[in-house]
Amino acid sequence: MRSVALDLGVHEISFCEVAGGAVVLRRTVRSLDSLEDLLGPSSSPARVAIEACREAWAVHDTLRNWGHDVLVVDTTRARQLGIGQHGRKNDRLDAEALAHAVERGGIPLAHVLSPHRRAIRHQLAVRRALVETRAQYVTTVRGILRACGHKLARCTTEGFLTVLSAAALPAETRQLVGPLVTALEMLTPQIALADAALEQLCTHEPVIVRLTTAPGVGLVIAAAFVSVVDEAKRFHHAHQLASYLGLVPSEDTSGGRNKQRLGAITKQGNAYLRVLLTQAAHTILRHKSGDDPLRQWANAIDERRGRHVAVVALARRLSGVLWAMWRDGTVYDAQSAAVASAKGLRLQAQSIEQQAQSMKEASVKARRRQRSIDKGLGATRATARSRPVSTSRRASMH
Structure with missing residues (x-):
């Protein structure tokens, strides 16, 4: 079986194939599709090594569908394969070192997440981004109000907008934090939608x-x-x-020390x-x-x-x-x-x-x-009802 390695970069992919301890083919391409003549379904089977990274799971699935044996390398143990040896590290050399390791055998493998668990992780990433953004905005608004001499009562993040709307604030202060408040009004229902999507995925687990x-x-x-x-x-x-x-x-505790550190x-x-x-x-x-x-x-x-x-x-x-x-x-x-x-x-x-x-x-x-999800979705519907109707839609309604 052929011994191949791919170094997956952000903008380029380095391909390297070795046989008998020598490099027989190299190529640098922009996308995996450009390697279809070398690794496509009609090519001879290969053992392909790729380092674990953002794109690794998608590339793993594509290469498996093309009929190859894919090895996802544990990056925490990549140095033992010769990557970065003697202080020389670039995409071409990394792909070559991986290809030689494929031919030698003994590659430390990383776990490949199952497709449904990947979907859960991606949904969690979306929810996390929304929640962290909301928390950052709430902290920023509180900081601005404190700098202006106003303090809000302690509350949960979900109840912040209610406390803010009930606070006695000058018009110029409300206008100052208005853009952040508008963003917060949109974030809360979006988090509820993300929670509902996550709930749906978890019903299968x-x-x-x-x-x-x-x-x-x-x-x-x-x-x-x-x-x-x-x-x-x-x-x-x-x-x-x-x-x-x-x-x-x-x-x-290396170096012959008697006491564990x-x-x-x-x-x-x-x-x-x-x-x-x-x-x-x-x-x-x-x-x-x-x-x-x-x-x-x-x-x-x-x-x-x-x-x-x-x-x-x-x-x-x-x-x-x-x-x-x-x-x-x-x-x-x-x-x-x-x-x-x-x-x-x-x-x-x-x-x-x-x-x-x-x-x-x-x-x-x-x-x-x-x-909590229903409350957030209710806020979504309330926001939609309060949104002004566009001129074209108003004309179509008459």
Whole structure:
């Protein structure tokens, strides 16, 4: 089988094919379609290596459909393949190094996300952009009002426009923040639409509903967890998953040191999921009833090491709990969490009544979320009704 590598750049793709340890063909093109004569359906089968990047999944699917064996390379271990050796790194050399590695074998592979989980991740990215933009605008408006000598009452982000409209502000101040307020009025219903789309995608993933039975975990966190992990059984234990998510301490104990040196967490892997798990940990510590074992365990760490360490430790443990629930097909069980080891939860028999109760609690979360979506969609319809009718449409109505 042919040994081929592609270096996927933003504007160009570098193609390299090797045979017998020597380069036999190179080409630089603008798009993958330009390589159809070399890699198209009518070409001979090849083993093609590409580095994991934004375009990797789409290119992977296209090459697979063309009949090739596609190897998506783990970029965190790309140096061991010779990429960037001796300080020389460009697209042509990277493609050549990858092609030689294909011929040698032993390429470290990255996981290729399943198509439906990709759709969930893309929808989460849209929702995240909208939510972060809304939060930024709210912060900016509050800052401008403070600079002008006005302070608004504390409120949720969703209720900010209501509080702002009820505040006694001078006309010139309202005019100053008017463009941001207009943008906020459009963002809230768009977020509701994104939530509804995400809800629809999650209906095809029963595991997401099970994960929401855990404390502090709602639909967004559960969906993000599933879209990143993809398959629970590809991790052998909970610590391996925590390392994949960057929630384990960094280590520097080489050089024959007798004492293990641990530092801050590595922060490798998906940053968004790591943030969401940290937010869930904060929620458990703030709002969960005191008898939950996860909260009690984190409180004990809080007393010894401080709140920040406790939150990160709880986020790491929560990732293991969610992984074990997914692996074993169970709902959250506080008793199991109380006796769980650092290696993950052991499978315990759960009564039908216990699972039913947990799923009932998850349905309460779902109804609360649906009310929020309906409220946002109602704002969309209200905005549409209040929008002025154009002259052409007004003429057609008469």
